[in-house]
Amino acid sequence: HKFRYFTEKEIVLILHSFLIEAKPHSRPYMASLQYQEHHSCGGMLIREDFVLTAAHCKGPSTVVLGAHDISKKEKSQQRIKVAKYYPHPKFSGKYDYDIMLLKHMFCSTCMLACQKKKN
Incomplete structure (x- = not known):
């Protein structure tokens, strides 16, 4: 097999063609x-008080949940301080x-990754 190396510009174009914006607030378990x-890193809410992330991400002091666009201050956003790191x-x-767990203050209104939406 012959391998072809892509230029940085080609990689950006390929990735951009696959990026599709999610429906607003359709992934409430995603954390910034x-x-x-x-x-600094992404994570996933796996319990009301724990976020799963990568261990190399040690350092973030705040978990942001309920955001669709993290570049904006949205009313749906919840900013919660990290209490403890468990790499x-x-x-x-x-x-x-x-891999690492982040313990944060309990969030009763947050949606877990495995939780189904109630109709």
Whole structure:
């Protein structure tokens, strides 16, 4: 097989053609992990008080939930302080075991990744 290497411009064009904006608030379990109000990593709400993310993301102090566009201040956004970090015990700073739980204040109005919407 012959492999073809793409230029940076070609990669951006390929990725851009596959990016489709989600319906607003259709993914309420998605989290933006932020440090000083700047997005640093993504995560997923797996319990009312825990977000799953990558262990190399240690540092964000705020979990933002309920956002559709993190570049805007939306009324639906909830900003919750991170209380504790639980990186995988075997994480060494490389790709292996790059997983972490973030404990934050309980969020009774947040939707979990496995939770179905009520009609």
